[in-house]
Amino acid sequence: MKFISTNLGSAPVGLDEAVNRCVASDGGMFMPERIPVIPQAFFRNIGSMNLREIAYVVASSFLGDDVPSAELKNITDLSFSFEVPLKRLEDNIYVLELFNGPTLTFKDFGARFMARLMRHLDGKASRRRNVLVATTGNTGAAAANGLFKLEGISVSVLYPRGQLSKTQTSQITALGENIHPIEVAGSVEDCKRLVQSAIADPSLAQYNLTGANSINIARLIPQVTFALYGYSRLVAAGVRDAEKTIYSIPSGNLSNVVAAAMALKTGLPAGGLIAAVNANNQLAACLSGNMPATRPKPVRTLAPSMDMSVPSGFPRLAYLYDGNIDALRRDVLAAAPVSDEKIASAIRELYHTAGYALDPHGAVAYVAAKENGDTGVPKVVFATGHPAKQLDTMTRITGSALEMPHQLSNFMTVRRHPAVLPPTLPALKKMLLSFQ
Numbered sequence: 001m002k003f004i005s006t007n008l009g010s011a012p013v014g015l016d017e018a019v020n021r022c023v024a025s026d027g028g029m030f031m032p033e034r035i036p037v038i039p040q041a042f043f044r045n046i047g048s049m050n051l052r053e054i055a056y057v058v059a060s061s062f063l064g065d066d067v068p069s070a071e072l073k074n075i076t077d078l079s080f081s082f083e084v085p086l087k088r089l090e091d092n093i094y095v096l097e098l099f100n101g102p103t104l105t106f107k108d109f110g111a112r113f114m115a116r117l118m119r120h121l122d123g124k125a126s127r128r129r130n131v132l133v134a135t136t137g138n139t140g141a142a143a144a145n146g147l148f149k150l151e152g153i154s155v156s157v158l159y160p161r162g163q164l165s166k167t168q169t170s171q172i173t174a175l176g177e178n179i180h181p182i183e184v185a186g187s188v189e190d191c192k193r194l195v196q197s198a199i200a201d202p203s204l205a206q207y208n209l210t211g212a213n214s215i216n217i218a219r220l221i222p223q224v225t226f227a228l229y230g231y232s233r234l235v236a237a238g239v240r241d242a243e244k245t246i247y248s249i250p251s252g253n254l255s256n257v258v259a260a261a262m263a264l265k266t267g268l269p270a271g272g273l274i275a276a277v278n279a280n281n282q283l284a285a286c287l288s289g290n291m292p293a294t295r296p297k298p299v300r301t302l303a304p305s306m307d308m309s310v311p312s313g314f315p316r317l318a319y320l321y322d323g324n325i326d327a328l329r330r331d332v333l334a335a336a337p338v339s340d341e342k343i344a345s346a347i348r349e350l351y352h353t354a355g356y357a358l359d360p361h362g363a364v365a366y367v368a369a370k371e372n373g374d375t376g377v378p379k380v381v382f383a384t385g386h387p388a389k390q391l392d393t394m395t396r397i398t399g400s401a402l403e404m405p406h407q408l409s410n411f412m413t414v415r416r417h418p419a420v421l422p423p424t425l426p427a428l429k430k431m432l433l434s435f436q
Helices: 015-021 040-044 051-063 069-079 107-125 138-147 166-173 188-200 202-207 217-236 255-266 283-287 314-320 325-331 340-354 360-371 387-398 406-412 425-434
Strands: 003-005 030-032 086-090 093-097 129-134 153-160 179-184 209-211 246-250 272-276 332-334 379-383 419-421
Touching: 003 015, 015 107, 015 209, 015 217, 030 217, 030 314, 051 069, 051 217, 069 107, 086 217, 086 340, 093 217, 093 360, 107 129, 107 138, 107 153, 107 217, 129 138, 129 188, 138 153, 138 166, 138 179, 153 166, 153 188, 153 425, 166 179, 166 387, 179 188, 188 202, 188 209, 188 425, 202 209, 202 425, 217 255, 217 379, 246 255, 246 360, 255 272, 255 314, 272 325, 272 360, 283 325, 283 332, 314 325, 325 332, 340 360, 340 387, 360 379, 419 425
Parallel strands: 093 379, 129 153, 129 209, 153 179, 179 419, 246 272, 246 379, 272 332
Antiparallel strands: 003 030, 086 093
16 A cells, blocks of 8 residues: 555655654645555445454455565554443434553554554664654653663653643653653644654654554554444444434544544445534535635633644545535534533533433534434444543532543553653653664
């Protein structure tokens, strides 16, 4: 498989270069040059397949020409080693729990897959890799956990000072070894800028810098599994009209929406996708062709992982549809932004009437599912984070204390002090050199 830039201004590259470089030379993001169509026999038998089997079909369809089948099977099995239950919330609305990994977010799957794929590629090239990741909490924790103790890989996690919860900070700082937490005196946008600038800096080329955010194609491809697996569980349960299912997805930078759209193009039968956003996101404007000239400054909401204005993954979504926005809108509905009031109301309603705790990001998708699309077909809500990741918020909304999962309590026992960094590239370069 070759990978090409969403900007279409650079030559196609192989898997190794796409993963290692992360960003194309013309500034675009890498995408597969083609989306493989999975044989119909797979979909006829999907109800009897487990998560690992489906994930391997996805991985081999995209990467089977580049990674030996036995190695790819091992990478997939290790990356998809925890459960993803599908639970019925009410008539025709189901929730797909993607948060049962070591850091309790959907990002654990992609981070673990990326880590093991990097290790395979680096082993072939006999090189040491330095991974950079900018985070507001979840991405950094998942990447750090997935890459922890991997030989030949150093990880620098940049996060904005004072903007992470104690739990989120502990998930990054508790690990040690090859994980270097860096507290930046600035915003998450400063962190992203520093990461991108460092990767693009030719004076740092010898250190094999790459990114671990969702911009990395190795993070994106395994997420194609999610919608396929949701469909498989509906089929296995004998749910009527499973082939017309609408998938409602919490949408920040759009990686899960892009992955689900890729699943549609592999052959997944579905009624479409709902891109569920909070009060910040300008996706609807993007889909109407009115991309904002300047990015509005996001405000803090109950769903902080979605607090960005213009989703960075939109070029990938547009690329999938060859820039045909009308075709894109036939598959992907940009729902009206969900307010904090609606998020809190949905959480309370589910908690007190159904006994189910849904985190604020999942609640955005739940509200969007209720308010959009045909009510007569199944709808699957992606629950992308465990509710305990926002323990204080959930306690305040529900009036009840949620139990702390062992995955979180394990991180709380140890905390190391992070390095502190001004938001400048020279300062980051000096710090990166000290880690070598």
